[in-house]
Amino acid sequence: MNELFLLIIEIVGTIAFAISGIRLAAAKNFDWFGAYMVGLATAIGGGTVRDLLLNTTPFWMLNGWYLGVTGLSLLTVILLKRYLVKLNQTVFIFDTVGLALFVVIGIQKTLLFGFPMWVAIFMGTTTGALGGVLRDIFINEEPLIFRKDIYGTACIAGGIVYWAIALFSDSVILQQSACGITVILLRVLAVKYNWSIPILHNYSTNEKE
Amino acid sequence: MNELFLLIIEIVGTIAFAISGIRLAAAKNFDWFGAYMVGLATAIGGGTVRDLLLNTTPFWMLNGWYLGVTGLSLLTVILLKRYLVKLNQTVFIFDTVGLALFVVIGIQKTLLFGFPMWVAIFMGTTTGALGGVLRDIFINEEPLIFRKDIYGTACIAGGIVYWAIALFSDSVILQQSACGITVILLRVLAVKYNWSIPILHNYSTNEKE
């Protein structure tokens, strides 16, 4: 039952990520093929790069539902586009819960491969955040998460909490729950209170003036 | 003789892909080094990503002629640029035949690695179409095949035909020929009759109005 619960979160998160990519592809007037590919890159890109770095077969090549669920997401956007905008809040929740789970999955898998915690935190962040970067490269925009929102930083914070809990407790459930809740809380609070990471201003043009 | 025939198609296809990249690099006034790299990414990028996903050594690291033929393509564009434009039709034919062969090679290699047919179709499409996406990322444009032409979709269709034939016949030659011919026919007809994949219009701006 616990595994079923996690599977449902993973599917819901994958759909939310794919929809985020498909909607931005739609804003660029991509065709269905392009939208599917951008959705796919958003949904599975982070985990794919993680698995390439871990030198293992990408997860989605061992289980067909990732490609299938992305197709379903495309169909949803095509058919329900007018209603989907009203569901922005819901998509945000799904996206955030998915993000938290992806970070936990990335950390767990990396630790299973025998790497130290700092590599695992990097991989958790990669799993959660790199799909959105690939999405923005595909649609030819500056990556959104490099410019605003607390997104990648929420992944890192979640990873550090995972690490901190692991120093005091051997309970993997506790480590993973604390990590996931940290990611969700930080992201929700950041959006609610408009928190952001400091901007690195362009000093060189200032100097030239 | 059959192998020689396939080798010739592969070389011709590689040259056609490389020339497509080099010409777009020229349109951006890249230097010879940049043009070579864009040509190379176009020619071998799809197969390289396929081999990384299959967790095997990229094909071009085992045989020097891919890098050599890309150099030859650069030389051709430098020397014959005025004449090349008149050969647009010829380059299109070479590009299309190369595409068909790349899809077949991608499917065949993936099946040899023991993956199911749906992974093979994905890899055939990746082998054929991802080089063009990498090319457009390098020249900082929205990927052309995400916006117009039936290109990636022709690869998928070829893969599905491969699959369908495999249900009725064990003849690999038949499966591969049918796949390749499907890709070529779809692409040629699409250009001739101006077929395209439906655009995913930007509903969110519509909603905002």
Added chain:
Amino acid sequence: MNELFLLIIEIVGTIAFAISGIRLAAAKNFDWFGAYMVGLATAIGGGTVRDLLLNTTPFWMLNGWYLGVTGLSLLTVILLKRYLVKLNQTVFIFDTVGLALFVVIGIQKTLLFGFPMWVAIFMGTTTGALGGVLRDIFINEEPLIFRKDIYGTACIAGGIVYWAIALFSDSVILQQSACGITVILLRVLAVKYNWSIPILHNYSTNEKE
């Protein structure tokens, strides 16, 4: 002592590469997270792609100081930004010496994996130059080294010198020194005398006129 010397060069080179990425991210008003990621891609991107192609675990996953030194580079840019501009010359020297070492490391590692010299030259160039290309993709610009400067070409020239020396001498020290010095000399002279690789002009628009 020799190894300590090489380690210092590698750290200094990594910092110079990271700073180059962080400064360009600052010019785009990225936040600290984005700047760190762009700096990291610039510093370790080339070697990471090399290790993926060599089908081995990326070097920075085995040693924490690459991620740490990139963080230090970010801190340096944040704190010392006004002074850093006056150090442009110094950063250029560090960047060039780092480039030379990265090319040598890339060639050496590829030869250790049993690949022939032409693959090693490609990998040396990838190690040295691809980080800058990834940096420009992340900040959504046309790759600088595809348009101006003798950068990638200096890597290739260094690799060819490595090869040429290896034909006459078995001394790895001699091969590597000659390779590194070639890269440094070519890059310094190119900047000093404004050398560049010929541009591939856009013949197709010329034709249309």
